[in-house]
Structures are given as C-alpha cells and as structure tokens.
Amino acid sequence: ATYKIGYFVGSLSSRSINRVLSKALISVAPEELEFTEILLKDLPLYSPDYDADYPPAARALKEAIAASDGILFISPEYNRSIPGALKNAIDWGSRPWGTNSFARKPTGIIGTSPGSIGTAVMQASMRSVLSFLDAPQLNSPEAYIKFNPAAYNEDGTVQDEGTASVLRHYMEEYGAFVQRVLAANAPGHI
Ligand code: FNR
Numbered sequence: 376a377t378y379k380i381g382y383f384v385g386s387l388s389s390r391s392i393n394r395v396l397s398k399a400l401i402s403v404a405p406e407e408l409e410f411t412e413i414l415l416k417d418l419p420l421y422s423p424d425y426d427a428d429y430p431p432a433a434r435a436l437k438e439a440i441a442a443s444d445g446i447l448f449i450s451p452e453y454n455r456s457i458p459g460a461l462k463n464a465i466d467w468g469s470r471p472w473g474t475n476s477f478a479r480k481p482t483g484i485i486g487t488s489p490g491s492i493g494t495a496v497m498q499a500s501m502r503s504v505l506s507f508l509d510a511p512q513l514n515s516p517e518a519y520i521k522f523n524p525a526a527y528n529e530d531g532t533v534q535d536e537g538t539a540s541v542l543r544h545y546m547e548e549y550g551a552f553v554q555r556v557l558a559a560n561a562p563g564h565i
Contacts, residue, residue: 378553380404381413381443385450385461385486385497392522396487397449398531403539404546408553413439413446415464426471433467440468440476445553446510450486452497457504469508477508481556483549485518493519513552518545 386393401410417432419425425433440446450461457465468476484501486494498517505512518541526535533539558564 377407377409378444378550379442380408380410380445380447381439382410382447382449383413383415383461383464385448385458387416387460392487393449393451395527396520399527399533400449400485400542400546402532403543405550408546408550411439415460418464418467421463421466436464436467437476440480443480444557445481446477447483447549448501450494450497452486452488452492452494455496456500457497465504475508477505477510479560480510481553482510483513485520485545487520487522489522491521493521495519511556513549516545516548
C-alpha cells in the first residue's frame with residue numbers, strides 16, 4: 376500500500392534550510408510514502424469574513440489536507456514560536472467552524488535552525504495547536520536538527536551518514552505512526 380503525505384514547509388525564504396531538510400527527509404523516507412507539498416505562499420491572511428466563501432488557495436489547502444493520509448510539518452522557529460505564515464495556513468485549515476481539516480489526521484513535526492535549539496520551542500507550540508485541533512502527533516522520536524550545511528547535497532540527498540540515519544529513523548517511525556492512526560480511524564473501531 377502507499378500513503379499520501381501532505382507536507383508544509385513553514386518558511387517563505389528562497390534559501391530556506393527547512394526546504395533543504397524537507398528534500399532530505401523525502402530522499403530517505405520509506406518507499407510507501409508519497410509526498411505532496413501544501414503551499415502557504417498564496418494564502419491571504421485568514422479572516423472569518425472569508426468563511427462564507429473561501430478563496431481558491433484556501434479551498435485548495437483544505438482539499439489537499441483532506442486528500443492526505445498524513446500531514447508533515449517541516450518548519451523554522453520564529454521568535455520561539457510558529458512562523459506566522461504557517462500559523463496562518465493552519466488557521467485556514469481549521470475553519471470554517473465545524474470543518475476542521477486536521478481532526479484525526481496523523482501529524483509529524485520537525486524542523487531545523489542554525490542554532491542548537493533546533494526548533495524545539497516551535498515544536499512545543501505546534502503540539503499545543505495540533506492538540507487543540509484533535510490531530511494525533513508522532514510523540515517519539517522527536518527530532519531537533521541543528522543545521523549543518525555540509526550534511527546535505529545540492530540534489531536534495533543527504534551527504535552525512537549520521538544525519539541520514541537520524542532522518543531515516545524519523546521517517547520510518549512517522550510512516551508506521553500514520554498507518555497505526557489510519558487503522559484506528561477505520562470504520563469498525565470504537
Ligand atoms: C529566526 N531565527 C530563529 N532561530 C531559532 O532557532 N529560534 C528562533 O526563535 C528564531 N527566531 C527567528 C525569527 C525570525 C523572524 C527569523 C527571520 C529568524 C533564525 C532561523 O532559525 C533562521 O533564519 C533559519 O534559517 C530559518 O529557517 P529557513 O527559513 O531558512 O527554513
């Protein structure tokens with residue numbers, strides 16, 4: 376079987392190190408996982424005024440989440456929290472009221488920063504938001520990645536075997552978690 380993973384890169388930077396990480400994660404992920412990026416950049420700032428008639432970019436976001444078996448967030452930490460562009464996308468997906476797209480979706484949260492904090496505080500903020508949105512989260516392993524440019528190749532693969540091993544283990548556990556949540560969500564379970 377194959378599993379569709381929709382992923383968010385929480386950075387709009389053209390030189391994003393989190394985009395580098397996203398490519399590296401995909402390059403080492405189990406073959407059964409198929410990845411589609413869900414874009415933040417075309418979304419206006421969310422307002423309840425849009426609830427009666429979502430714009431095309433926001434409809435596309437909700438449809439992409441609905442079509443995904445699992446969601447993966449690969450994001451920087453901004454000022455010890457979630458970057459505004461990513462939080463805006465999550466707010467769009469959570470609404471209109473009663474149509475929260477994240478409910479029961481298996482999620483993973485990972486990110487990289489130049490410093491040793493490795494996005495730990497962003498990840499803690501994300502867990503709070505995703506818990507409120509009733510999204511199951513991979514709890515272990517956690518991955519706080521201090522960005523080492525030499526560990527990655529231009530073509531999106533991983534140069535450093537230690538880094539590859541950490542990222543591969545994360546994606547294997549994430550894939551297994553997605554399958555467990557899907558099984559638990561299937562009709563027939565209480
Ligand atoms: C940062 N940066 C940062 N780093 C960190 O580890 N903790 C933090 O709280 C912040 N805060 C922060 C705020 C803002 C507005 C910016 C622009 C940057 C540094 C950040 O980790 C670095 O710029 C990364 O390169 C961002 O990831 P991308 O955009 O390259 O993927």
